Amino acid sequence: MLFTPSIRAYRTLRTTSPKLRLFLHCHLSIPHSDSSLETLICESLSSDPLKLEPIVSDRQLFLRALRSIRARPVIVVRFFRWAEAHPRFDRAGSAAAFVAVLEILATSGFVGPARSLVDRALSLGLHGVVDLLFERRGAVSEPALKLLLDLVLYVYGKNSMTRRSLSTFYKMVYNGVAPDVKYCNWFLRNLRDEGLSDMASAVYEAMVHHGIGPSIITYNTMLDLYCKEGELWRALDLLSEMQNNGVFPSSITYNVLINGLSKSGKLGIAEALIEEMSDRGLEVSAVTYNPIIYGCFSRGDFDKARGLVDEMLRRGVSLTLWTYNMCIYWLCKKGRVAEAMRWLSDMMKRDLMPDIVSYNSLIYGYCRVGNVEEALRLFNGLEFLRLEPNIVTFNTVMDGLCRVGDLEGARKLKDKMVWFGVQPDVKTYTTLVSGSSKAGDLETAKGFFDEMLGKGLKPDPIAYTALICGEMRIGMAHEAFRLREEMILMGLHPNLVTYNVLIDGLYKVGSLEKVYLLLQKMVKEGFVPDNVTYTCIIHAHSERGFLREAREVFNEMVSMGVFPSIVTYTVLIHAHARKGKIDGVLFYFSEMVEKGLVPNEITYNAVIYGLCRAEQITKAYELFTEMQEKGLSPNKYTYTFLIDANCNMGNWKEAIWMYAQMVDQGIEPDPCTQGILFKRLGEDCMIQAAQYLDEEVLGDSDCLPEDNLGSEDLIEIEQSSAS
Template identity: 30%
Template sequence: MRCSLRHAGRVGTRFHPCRKFLSSSYLSTVQALSLPQELSSFEPDYRFSLQNPESTLLWLRRWMQECAKGGNLVEAFSTLRLMEPSVLDYNALLHCYLKSGRASLDELVRIFEGMKRFGPHPNVWTFNTLYNGLWKMGYLEDACYILEEMCTYKLSPSFAALDRLVKKSVRLSSYELAFRVLELMLKFDYLPSLPVLNTLISGLIKGGKIPEAYNIYSVLMNKGLIPNVYTYNAILFGLCKSGQSYTALSLFCRLRKKGFCHNVYSYTSLILGFCKEGLWEEAYRVLEQMHCEGYMPSVVTYTIIIKFLCKNKKIDDALGLFKTVGKVGCRPDLTLYNVLLHALCCCNRMSDARELVHTMQDEGLLPDHFTHSALAAGLLKAGYIRSCQNLLHKIFSGSDLVDVVTWNIYFHSLCCAGKAREALTMISNMVEKGFIPSTVTYNTILKGFCQEENIDEALEILDHFPWGETGPDLISFNTVLSAACKQRDSSIIRRVLYRMDFQGVKLDVVSMTCLVYYFCKSGKFVECFKLIEHMISDGHKPTIVTYNAILDSLCKKGLLTDAYRLFQEFKNMGVSPDTSSYNILIHASVKKADYLSVKSLFVNMCKQGLVPDAITFSSLTYGLCKECNVSTALHLEEQMLEHGVIPSISYYNTTMDAMFRMGKLWDVFLILLKMEIEGIEPNGISFKIFNRALAKGGKKQYPKAMKILDILLSKEGASFW
């Protein structure tokens, strides 16, 4: 670790008035030492003869100290002028002044700078006196500066002084200052106590300074400090949290070889890291190792695994693991139920969600507002707007203590239903009754207006919302900017960018990706790539979303060769194609009837470990049906289910359309029956397909069959109409 010395010119607060007063402090000192007249309040004690200079000097020192104790520095300095002061006299003055309870930081700066410039030069007692006084006054940064200055005089701060300062810094969560003090301690080979070190490392990790925390740990281990489990658990957690799971595993193994004991939290940290990076085999191996070594995984351990399984759409695996939790003697808590419940709702597995709620209640766990919020948010994400609102209405009617998060879900549901204006009116009425909206509340309304393509109103709302101290954030501006870019409204784009510049809000990767999308949609590919170059030079690494926007535009403009060339360059650009990248090229290749490329892309996609989604299968179904290969399209359903994709109404509409064109009405009838069994209702497109078949003479050719299909469609679509 670099144990750098921090001089006065590099310090930024409080004693840093040393910089501020550098040009004037010595003048103040000179003025105090060179008063043009005798002290008006100084009355010499004639018991001391001028012929007895030692007695007079003793009396002057006592008087100077009394003045300093009273906080009267002018009087103290005037008395000091009458003697030939030594560094001990200055030390006594500082000590008494600090004891007065009226000490001023600025005055302390002036005295200290005066001593440095004109003498007598500070000694070890000067530094210790100033340090102790500043430490007691709570000026920790300035106390640290004094100790650093002490080093420039080739004096060594005591361990006690540094230890007190680092402890107080850690206690006040001033981790950067504690890090500075620790650097100073290491310069003199002082080692902090384990409780202080553990708190410092935890604080740095919470603040995202994981490399610094690991660096401190490594240096201290090399200097002979013996850590405890709390020390290295914090490091393991920090490394795993920052995507360095294998580094954490290496540290874990080294510690075990050295004889250090691990606990449940050590293993849980590794599981967190591996799950976060999608390394499931390693995560399960660690879980198995816990059991083998006699460590019982906690409910937190299982919650982490299940949470990341759900995040990666491995719902069945999550449910399977959940069922084993109780069997191994670990009782699931409400948090675990809420995580799983939210995931089930988001994946439209409502029957499983209902069963889970019943299980939770059977276990004696009562749903809390997180449960309700998870359920409502899941219903909304799955597209069940009405069900979401009905649930929230029950929550509102049953409790007056509904938090802003739950209300935000309700406002979002209104916006999803095209009722952004109603949501805005409701918020205004609630604010009058004491409701305090969050920034998320206002951003939800902004998004609602943008989805309804009322961008002018959204920008007006952005300007007139009572945002409070936080003000509109980057998400607020990006919401309006994204909508303006999609509509290619250059006027609104300029207004948003001007407002961001005025507010001092800098564009991020999302903002620039929106602009890339705008240039692509406008066919301005030269400007688009110039913006990409600017992003990179400005330190913003374009994401796969950025490149997918370009890829999509190239395909839609018919520039498929250029799109493939860009796709091949992804690795050189430091990004990996995702499922969306493959979907864009598969869809474009299907439209070009380039089925050889489609097959190659699909195989390559699976080799890369990417999971095909509903859009992938929708494109494949469209291509097969376009070639009248309906039987193969129907076999795709098995593959969809294998990949956890539930066939949607879009899939059935595509196959039905092909069947109508081929005159396979019996197959259409079977598809409609299957849809009814699966609970999938026909939508507007379904009826358009049927009406088109009627218009093309289907009713004359197959009158009875078309009548049956009409009855069946009308029955299934009753709720639609």
């Protein structure tokens, strides 16, 4: 039944504008009963929606209208969409309208539209719908209420609105509404990804306490969380708990655990889990093996890593691109580039195409061993392989060029990368600054540094430290400290390397008092001197011949629990050798070997130098042989020390023999070596002697030492030269 307008209202309609007359007519014509409202909405929504405008602007009337059509959920959705788009829609009270529609959809089983509407409400910031749903608890069925709250939890989880998810979860469980486990899993994953482990653990415990049975996804998520946090004991306890609760681990469960154990160095337990997987009939894949192989490479056990790869192949597990890239990278990092290239070939034989990561590793490997020419060949070949170099590629090649002192090539490469559309980053400029500084070209280093600032890039501590190192190298300590202050003003705190550079530089210019002041400041700022710090100080004392002071610093270093490095021992050995203190040389050499440190070429040279000075040439030859047996190649210094010792002892034939061996090994003797060999000759006949040696002696080196140049020949050369 329709309202009949009063006489006054009718007269008002006649005297107002057409639009207002239409509005008043519609408003005064709104029916009383729900059935009449239903009829009006159903008949007018498609044909004449203007009749429904008064309903939209009246909050209570709108809610009445929605309830009147609750038996027609499709009409409800259409009517609500039309109303929400209307300019007169009461947005201030729209949360209640959303809840009314949601109740109708949930009760009717329209889950999809309800989910979309929840998403719409929350995207509008209508988070009050959660509390409104609880307020309507008596008016709506429990299943419908649970469904809607689950949908809210789902939408919050899907959109990573973690705090809202937590709030809704706790409101639900404290009000006796148990969320569906699959929606709990959504925001558990979010908590894990955001590193909120304590909150995730609390949610898990609340789930168990309120009777929400964890699923395999719940357990896997929590296992992954515990492994990432390094709480392996909790992960292993949870593995037992899930099995006790009748949830059996999947391949994902084991892979998560193996990954966590491998990253924590528990490779033995990780390998045991592979066998357990196999016994349970679960699929063992490259995802299972890769973390353990990576762990073996990380600890330097390359043979074990290779053995695991072979085991994969025996089990019929296919190697992935990631497996190959990992092996290639670690081999290149170790300098075993030829072996890495064999892996690349094997990879292609198995129809796996190398990507830019593969080639970046190989380029890095060649640069690392100093073969920049081969690195450039690979780099230039990327175009033919249809692989685009990225910032890592360019920076790696640039670092290689800088290491061999090719600054011009590095500069051209920077221009080339811009042409490729790859913008130089902080790493690029830091490499150029560091390379220029090491080459002694401080002006170019400063130019690159200023260019970096001009492009709005913030220098990192490495760039500043490179400049500081350059300034200290030329004795400009005040400029180095100015850069340090500038670094601090830029919000970059000097690191231990920066302090070590400053300490080393100050020692070299003889500012010992400033060194100890800087050491105090360094310790005050929370830095603990490392073996580089101590070695710098030991080296400074050693260079001045202060062996007692050097030994005192060494003893302090050991007492502080700082483990001396090969460099530390080599510095001490060389210092004692220079002073002729052969007992000190042998003491420190023996001690470093006992501590498991492997001497390098420089260490052996220092010991051989000391032995030669002490005329213990037999022992020197023993070490000469030993270093070659250990795969170390003698260099020009090694040979020169032995030649000098033989000359001093009058062993001319042996000295010439060593000289010939040196040349046979492809080592070019320098004027120093020749000067030592001919030091008993007059200066004016050295050139003639060297020429004789090259043409007559080395031309028939196979006959040495029996048939060639002896002391009488040298005397003859000297006499003929004098005449």
